Amino acid sequence: MAVASAAPGSNFSKQLLFFLLALILFCDACKKISLQVPSHLPVDALVGTVNLKECLQSASRIQSNDPDFRVLEDGSIYTTHDLILSTERKSFSISVTGSQTQEHKVIEVVLAPRGKKLFERQERQKKDPVLKRSKRRWAPIPCSLMENSLGPFPQHVQQVQSDAAQNYTIFYSISGPGVDKEPFNLFFIDKDTGDIFCTRSIDREKHDQFPLYAYATTADGYAPEYPLPLLFKVEDDNDNAPYFETKLTTFTVDENCRSGTSVGKVTAIDLDEPDTLHTRLKYKILQQIPDHPKHFSIHPDTGVITTTTTLLDREKCDTYKLIMEVRDMAGQHFGLFNTGTITITLEDVNDNAPSFTETSYVTEVEENRIDVEILRMTVEDQDLPNTPHSKAVYRILQGNENGNFKISTDPKTNEAVLCVVKPLNYELHQSILLKIGVLNEAQFAKAPNSQTPAMCTTTVTVKIKDSDEGPECQPPVKVFQSKDGFPAGQDLQGYKAVDPETRSSEGLKYKKIKDEDNWFEINEDTGDLRTVKVLDRESKFVKNDQYNVSVVATDADGRSCTGTLVIRLEDFNDHSPQIEKEITICQNDKDFAVLQPEDLDGPDNGPPFEFLLDNSASKFWTIEPKDGGKTAILRERQNLDFNFYRVPIQIKDKRGFSARHILTVRVCDCTTPTDCKMKFSGDRDIKPPNVILGRWAILAMVLGSALLLCILFTCFCVTVKKTVKKCFPEDVAQQNLIVSNTEGPGEEVMDANILLPTQTSNICDTSVSVGTLGGQGIKTQQSFEMVKGGYTLDSNRGGGQQTLESVKGVGQGGMDTGRYAYTDWHSFTQPRLGEESIRGHTLSKN
Known part of the structure; x- marks a missing residue:
């Protein structure tokens, strides 16, 4: 099955583009190029395109030697007027010059009229009928359709043929978009010849290609060939003018900006085929309103608008309008175009300094008046109102060294408001000259190549009016020194006020209005003070070593002033260190x-x-x-x-x-x-940290010790020959020693000095033993109890007392309490004899 090209339509401009894409032959780059064209070429018709980059990467100059043709920078060749080519070939050359190397090359272009080849083919077919049909393969050949074709319709598009037609009666059919799918009935095929026709014009922006399938079948339904895929591409016609995305676009830029400042970028849309001349757009400013001087320019390719001067002044004109044009076909005059309006608004900057409407002012105020408005001043500023660029900030530059005045800005009127905040004294100054300056809240932005202006200033003469005024307490606080412990009944210099008219204190009356601890009394005629209490620095009414007394001075008319007298007390070492008892x-x-x-x-x-x-x-x-x-x-x-x-x-x-x-x-x-369970009590008998014995107790202890030594010596001299167990009756003394602890005449004795032993000591001979002391073993247990001032040897006589057992170190789990050997008693009493002796001597002196 074969595919054959169809004949072009009658419309020359449409035929031109159709045949241009059919054949572009490059014989040798920069030498010779052949283009097949129709015999009739209308004005501004696209003849073909040459690839200039294969000759030179960048060309600065492109020129045709034939005035019938012109060449664009992308290699497109257009006619300059209507041309009718003869059956002979027509040729011309294009000269290309490099932009950097200035290299020069020539491209030869040969135009072959299509009518001559068609005539030669028809003549050959007449002479040799076999040439009318040759064997072809069942394969697709690319085919293009021109957008917006004018017909006549139906228009022949292509022919498909199958080699199986030599052996079978073949019927042809097609399917796909444009046939049995949307858009329906755009294409049909002659089932006997395989000719495909188009029934109407096509819009490429809706359908840019049609993938179809062709079928070859016999009468009985046999398919000797596989379905043949056909792709019909729709070639673009420049039928869509570019347009701006938004008809009205607004940009902003600061006034006084530098030349070349970017304002904004405009964009346009073209629905024709991308990356072709049909969508290659150029931008241009048609008109600026107001039109003088020209402040803006636009890049023709990117659409970026920039400033061209530094003379944009918002105060002269705050808004500009630009009438813009966008044109396709790289801006050629035959390209399609559209227009739009761009609005550029100038943003305000602080390029105008404020200035006073008057160079000087005069006002007056009564003395001693405070918090009173005395003057308002206005300024002029051409910057945008109610913005930091025009809001005024006023300053008093000279004349307010004492802080009598304050100046502020009225937020509604932008006026300067001058007030008196500290009393003025006519007796000191009859007038004051103020120098006042003004600036804006925003920092001044100077224009390029200009200087920052100086601050605008004005002068204000304030005249002070005299008035009959009351006494003055100057200074309001007076301080004098005094010693801690200053006695009562002493005179001190008090607070003095003066009449500003007479500059004296005559006729003034004084009265205390604050004296927290009532330390002083005041003389109402002189204001002097007299102490009524001792001045105590450690008083709770003294803060930071200072005691304050407030005094009011009143004249004959009842006008008064108030002053404070601060008594600063010097510390005196009159308090000893105290401690918790x-x-x-x-x-x-x-x-x-x-x-x-x-x-x-x-x-x-x-x-x-x-x-x-x-x-x-x-x-x-x-x-x-x-x-x-x-x-x-x-x-x-x-x-x-x-x-x-x-x-x-x-x-x-x-x-x-x-x-x-x-x-x-x-x-x-x-x-x-x-x-702790022990409670503090002022009547408690506080125990000394040790037991102290009197003289008589010491004497009793010495005699007792001597007697005990005699008894022990006698016992050691007795010998026993046999084991004898002797037990004394309970009512016999059995060598029990009762220690006396009586001192002098007994002034410290609160209870009975001598108590009976708490336990009887038994001496029993239990066995016969041979020893160095006469061969008789003696086991002796003795018990002593001594009470003196609450101290006892018995550990069971009350907790917390110092006992023999505590000194010895025997606990309740040790030996039997209340019974001790002589050595224990001796070691307990001996160290304390000296201390008791000393104490007894002290008591006897008392």
């Missing part, structure tokens, strides 16, 4: 207590403190300063019994001023002081 030591936690003295005097008469213990207390306690002498640690020398103790201590401040304190120390079996 009752402390607790929890032995389960620690064996010390922290002492934190307080001194009401100032730092110069306070810490570091010096801590001293009495000699009697230093045997059982130690004290160690901490924190640079601000605190101290009181520690036990040895574990004391759980009881109350008196500890004399002396504390000195930095200047040596000291106080003696008796601390009540509670030694308790606890973890925290709140757990």
Whole structure:
């Protein structure tokens, strides 16, 4: 089956494009190119396209030597007027010059009229009928259709033939879009000849190609060939003019911007085939409104609008309109085009400085008036109103050294408002000259090649009017020094006010309005003070060593002023360090207590403190300063019994001023002081840390010890020859010693001094033993009990007492309590004889 090309239509412009795409032959680049064209070529008809880049990569000059043709920069060849070619070939050349190397090349173009080849073929077919049909393969040949063809219709498109027609009667059919699919009935085929026809014109923007299938079958339905795919491409016709995406586009740019500033980019759309001359667009500004001077330009290819001058001034014209044109066919005059309007708005910048409407102002105000408006001033500014570029900021540059004036901006009117905020005194100044400047909130933006203008200023003369005014308390606060402890009944200089008219204090009356602790009384005529109390720096009414007294001075007309007298007290070392008198030591936690003295005097008469213990207390306690002498640690020398103790201590401040304190120390079996069950009481008999014996107790102990030695010596001299068990009756003394602990005349005795033994000692001979002491073994157990001032040898006579058992170190689980050997008693009493002797001597002196 074969496929044959169809004849062109009668419309020459459509035929031209149809045949152009059918054949472009390149014989040799830059030498010779052959193009098959119709014999009739209308004006501005596309003849063909040559590939200039195969000759030169970049060409700066392209020129045809035949005036009948012109060549564009992309290699497209167009006719300049209507041409009718003869049967002979027509040729011309194109000269190309390189843009960089200036290399020159020539391309020869040969135009072959299609009518001559068709005539030669017809003549050959007449001479040799065999040539009317030759064997061809069942294969597709590319075919193109021209968009918007004018007919006549039906228009022959292509012919398909099968080689099987030599042996069979073949019928042809087609299917696909344009036949039995949308758009229906666009194509049909002659079932006998295989000629395919188009019934109407085609819009490429709707259907750019048609994939069809051709079939060859016999009368009985036999298909000797496979279905043949056919692709009909629709060649583009430049039938769509480009258009702007939006008809009205708005851009903004700052006024006074530099030349070449980008304003915006316009874009256009062309529905024709992309990457062809039909969609190669060029932009142009047709008109600027207002049109003078020309401020804007546009890049023809990208559509970017830029400024061309630095003279854009919003204050002269704030909006420009540009009438834009976009044209296809690379901007050629025969290309399709459209127009649009671009609006460019100028953004305001602060390029105009504000200026006062007057060069000077005069106003007046009464003296002593405050918070009063005295003047309003206006400015002119050509920048955009109600923006930081035009809002004014006013400053007082000179004349307000005392802070009497304040200037502000009225946000509604942009005026300057001048006010008096501090009283003016006519007696000091009758007029004041102010210099005032103005700027904008936004920083000034100078135009290119211009200078920043100086600040605009004006002067204001403020005249002060005299008025009858009351007394003045100047300064409002007066300070004088006084010593701590200044006695009562002494006179002090008070607060003095003056009449500004007479500059004297005559006729003024004074009265106290604040004296928190009532330290003073005031003389109503002179304002002098007299102390009614001792001035105490440590008073709760003194803050930061200062005591304040407020005084009001009143003239004859009842006008007054108020002043404050500050008495600054110099510190005097009149307070000794004080300390908490009752402390607790929890032995389960620690064996010390922290002492934190307080001194009401100032730092110069306070810490570091010096801590001293009495000699009697230093045997059982130690004290160690901490924190640079601000605190101290009181520690036990040895574990004391759980009881109350008196500890004399002396504390000195930095200047040596000291106080003696008796601390009540509670030694308790606890973890925290709140757990201790022993309660502090002022009537409690505080126990000394050791047992002290009187003179008579010492004498009794000495005699008892001598008697005990005699008895023991006698017992050791007795020998026993046999085992004898002797038990004495319960009512016999059996070598029990009763120790007396009576002192002097008994002034310290509260209970009976001598008590009977709590247990009888039995001496039993249990066996015969041979020893160095006469061969008789003696086992002796003796019990002693001594009571003196609540101290006993028996550990069961009350918790917390110092006992022989506690000294010996025997617990309740050890030997039988209440019975001790002589050596135990001797070791307990001997160290205490000297202490009792000393104490007895002290008591006898008292």
